[in-house]
Amino acid sequence: MSNIKQNASEEAEFAKPLYTPIKRRSFFMYAGATAGATALLLSGCDDDNDNVKPADGTISLGSGDVGVLNYAYALEQLEAAFYAQVKATPALDFAAVEKDYFSQVAAHEAIHREFFKAAITRDAPGQIIPTLTAADLNFTSIDFTKRASVLAAAKAFEDLGVAAYNGAGKYIKKSDYLVIAGKIVSVEARHAAYVRDLISNGSFANEEVVDASGLDKAMEPVDVIAAASSYLKVKLDASKVGK
Amino acid sequence: MxxxxxxxxxxxxxxxxxxxxxxxxxxxxxxxxxxxxxxxxxxxxxxxxxxxxxxxxxxGTGVIDVLNYALTLELLEQDFYKKMKDAGKVPAGAPAGAIDTIYKHETAHVKLLTDTITALKGTPVTNKKFKASVFPTNDYTTQLAYAQALEDTGVRAYKGQAGALMGQMAGATSLLQVALQIHSVEARHAAHIRTMRMQAPWIPASDSNLPAPLGPVYTGATREDNTMQAGVDITKLGSGFTATEAAASFDEILTMAEVLDASRAGGLVE
Incomplete structure (x- = not known):
């Protein structure tokens, strides 16, 4: 019954702008998920709140929309940490333009990470997964001094990121968050294409990632986490994401 | 009230x-x-x-309307790349290979959308072509500029319809997921075409570096240089980011009306 109460207060909050004349700007804020409405919606969906306590060392990403957001946040943390290292210790055989572009990619991924952190903290207080620290990540298989090793890992991260967002979209219940996911996934696809072309020009969308119907990959959350697990020391449970 | x-x-x-x-x-x-x-x-x-x-x-944007809108854009792209191949100005080697790859995907998208609309008992649009009077037959450089405009428009257009496809199914298939799987392929195309034009693979601002009349590709109600996402000022996150970084890290939507406007893809269809 606590859900109903929350929904009721959400409803009151949600409807509030309707009682006053709507200026274009405030309407945009209203339509674009203002903090109050979204927070209440998310907490209404996910107030079992059992998703953030690493009991046996496993971090549950949670369920519903907040699960999807935490899932994206986990992946963006992984990518951002990887590119932060690429930027800090660029491969010795990177061309100047590659160094420049990878520092831009590092910024994009750091932005995605920080955006999800801000959005989840604002909209689903107390439900965000912990920050993944260096101790939670495992980049030992990557030789950051070598361009080929960095590009191979970058390709794996970017293609996986694209497949992850493509597979998670259908689980998102709040259209504002679906649009955000859409805004991010195409940037990940641009990164993927760029990295692939650096490895082999023309492989930006080859048959390894695009099937005969012209479709990119889409992967379920548990499969994505399994694929990412070699880069993670911490265990992530995605079994309830979007459920 | x-x-x-x-x-x-x-x-x-x-x-x-x-x-x-x-x-x-x-x-x-x-x-x-x-x-x-x-x-x-x-x-x-x-x-x-x-x-x-x-x-x-x-x-009145039902699911069939959305799918026919996507099909219209795919037909436009398919015909554009066919014209590009037929014009014979694409250099052999990597450029011709890339255009072949993209043409193959657009053709596959046309078939997939046509079959899906038919399966859903709708009537697929046909015969949407790239306006012959606009096509720069002898100018490969301008052809690439049009390709960039079409691909980046496609990315924005699919993104703009995601909400309309939420929860929509064709049998056991999520139409939203299919649209997303096409959307990211268009983004891969866009990135490659942009690098063929010596542009960054991502969109740093609303400055498109495209010749007139293609500039409006990056404008609209939500411009590509937008730095606010879901009420969050991206430039103020963490220890701060430049407006260029903030803009490039998110692609923006175009509405159906914006895409079909004569100043954008709508003006290229015949």
């Missing part, structure tokens, strides 16, 4: 925002039982249903 005034004001904002508004229906539906228990004031529910009806009457 002056409902008429609210509606009048709503009619002045763009259709896409109204589209997002419609997705609230699910929320209100789930709240229906609560309302009956008298825990809610009746007015907001009434207002919501009113808006839902208004939305349905003014846009």
């Amino acid at each position: 002056n409902i008429l005034r609210i509606i009048e004001q709503l009619s002045e904002v763009d259709a896409d925002v109204l589209g997002r508004f419609d997705s609230r229906r699910a929320v209100f539906k789930s709240l229906g039982g609560t309302a009956q228990k008298g825990m809610l004031a009746a007015a907001p529910v009434f207002v919501a249903s009113l808006f839902s009806k208004a939305y349905g009457q003014t846009t």
Whole structure:
């Protein structure tokens, strides 16, 4: 019954702008998920709140929309940490333009990470997964001094990121968050294409990632986490994401 | 509360925002039982249903319409790349290989969308072509500029319809997921074409570096240099980011009306 109460207060909050004349700007804020409405919606969906306590060392990403957001946040943390290292210790055989572009990619991924952190903290207080620290990540298989090793890992991260967002979209219940996911996934696809072309020009969308119907990959959350697990020391449970 | 005034004001904002508004229906539906228990004031529910009806009457964008819109853009792209191949100005080697790859994907998208619309008992659009009078037959450089415009428009257009496809199925297949799987392929194309033009693979700003009349590809109600996402100022995150970084890290939507406007893809269809 606590859900109903929350929904009721959400409803009151949600409807509030309707009682006053709507200026274009405030309407945009209203339509674009203002903090109050979204927070209440998310907490209404996910107030079992059992998703953030690493009991046996496993971090549950949670369920519903907040699960999807935490899932994206986990992946963006992984990518951002990887590119932060690429930027800090660029491969010795990177061309100047590659160094420049990878520092831009590092910024994009750091932005995605920080955006999800801000959005989840604002909209689903107390439900965000912990920050993944260096101790939670495992980049030992990557030789950051070598361009080929960095590009191979970058390709794996970017293609996986694209497949992850493509597979998670259908689980998102709040259209504002679906649009955000859409805004991010195409940037990940641009990164993927760029990295692939650096490895082999023309492989930006080859048959390894695009099937005969012209479709990119889409992967379920548990499969994505399994694929990412070699880069993670911490265990992530995605079994309830979007459920 | 002056409902008429609210509606009048709503009619002045763009259709896409109204589209997002419609997705609230699910929320209100789930709240229906609560309302009956008298825990809610009746007015907001009434207002919501009113808006839902208004939305349905003014846009009429059913699923088939959305799919036919996507098919129109794919037919436009397919015909464009066919014209590009036929014109014979694409250098052999990597450039010709890339154009072949992209043409193959657009052809596959046309077939997939046509088959899907047919399966859903709709009537697929046909015979949408890239306007012959505009096509720069002898100018490979300008052909590439058009390709960039079409691909980046495609990315924005698919993104703009994601909300309309939420929860929509064709049998056991999520139409939203299929659209997303096409969307990211268009983004891969866009990135490659941009690098063929010596541009960054991502979109740093609304400055498109495209010749007239293609500039509006990056404008619209939400421009590509937008730095606000879901109420978050991206430049102020963490220890701060430049406006260019903030803009490039998110691609933006175009509404159906914006894409079909004569200043954008709509002006290239015949």
